[in-house]
Amino acid sequence: MSFVEDPACLSKSRLESDLVAHNVELPPAGSNKEAYVALHLRHVDQTNAADFSSDDDQEHNVAGEDPEGEKELDPSALTDEDLKALLFKYGVKAGPILASTRAVYEKKLRHLLQSAAEGELNEAENAVLYSDSDEEDVSEGNEDEEKESEGDQEKKSETLEPNQQQRKEKNAPPQKCDFSYPQCFVLSSRLRPCPPRNNEHSSKRNSKNALKSSERTRPHRSQIPAGISKVSSIAQHSGLRSGDPVKDILKDLLPDTKTSPTGIYATPRRPIKGAAQRPIQYAYPDTPVSPTIVERQDVARRLVPVYVQVLVFFALVCILLLIFVNVENTNSVVALLENVNQGPDGEEGIPVLDEAAGGDL
């Protein structure tokens, strides 16, 4: 629809994205909207006209899909309203999109797009798995699959370089790749996730997954670099098989994982070499010690000296009594001693003591 509109009606960002989609050089950064409009009129409208005349489905899809495709893939080119609408489509009720909030909402939209793309990816893989022998037909024939595949390839390229800026560069080349290549890329990204991604995600969550999944996927890792097309199908089978028990284990291990709408859980895993080179005893160098345990240890440490302190206290009391007694006269000393020797009846002894002491002084 947008390519039918007058370019002057489009926003500057939309014009920019259209120009980029048609590989047209952007005017210098500070130029007016008019410059964008002029370029747009010159290049984009011409190509649109050419596309209309030709019957090539692929180009038509690219031209037709790209303004929308660009919208979906490049949140920074969206207008505020479009961004808000897209977020709402994903179930996010966004607040005002201001200069300060725009970045956060764009980031959120990217996350949503990636997770949606991964969901589609898995579906596409499932589809490809069953039509493995018809790779060429798929890549050339079906319109619908072509649309999806292009969208997927563009999105796959995103997942390949997670959270990297190379996304934009990758958008162009993968569109012309064979359908078989994305399989192996996806697989390798599945089985051998990039370290930066895992560093960003919480490593604690992945530690348990890594142990189990790394053991399972390790034998496949060596096969992938060897061949591409053959191995990819083999690895696909085993990868998919291992995917299901992993999913269940995931649920057991992490009951609080967010349920994805497609029911597919994509959990980034730690690098496999981590499990090989760093066995469990080194993976957790610091055993977590809860505060209660620490307190108990401290108290235990203190318990021993307490008895010692009590004994020392009584010893001192006896010594003081003896000293006190020695200072007094012998008469009172004898009485005192008798009282003391009578036993631990402190109540009887003390008043007598006091009387004796009082009487003495």
Add this chain to the structure above:
Amino acid sequence: MSSTSQKHKEFVAEPMGEKPVMALAGIGEVLGGKLEEKGFDKAYVVLGQFLVLKKDEELFRDWLKDTCGANAKQQRDCFGCLKEWCDAFL
């Protein structure tokens, strides 16, 4: 119940008024300086951002991380502090 720091308790105890951004829990000198550079020189400006993001935890924490590079704990502390302040005074 997670324990709250002294800073948190002090901040939540009274209206923030003109308190500097470093009075927020989780925001120390370094982060406070970075926020001030971006224009968030008072706690109420950060409060404004918090409210504009509709008090959403994920969005606010993302914003904090992008703006001043706060780590997870600092994000959590700041969010909790502002949320409690809002619950009490807003």
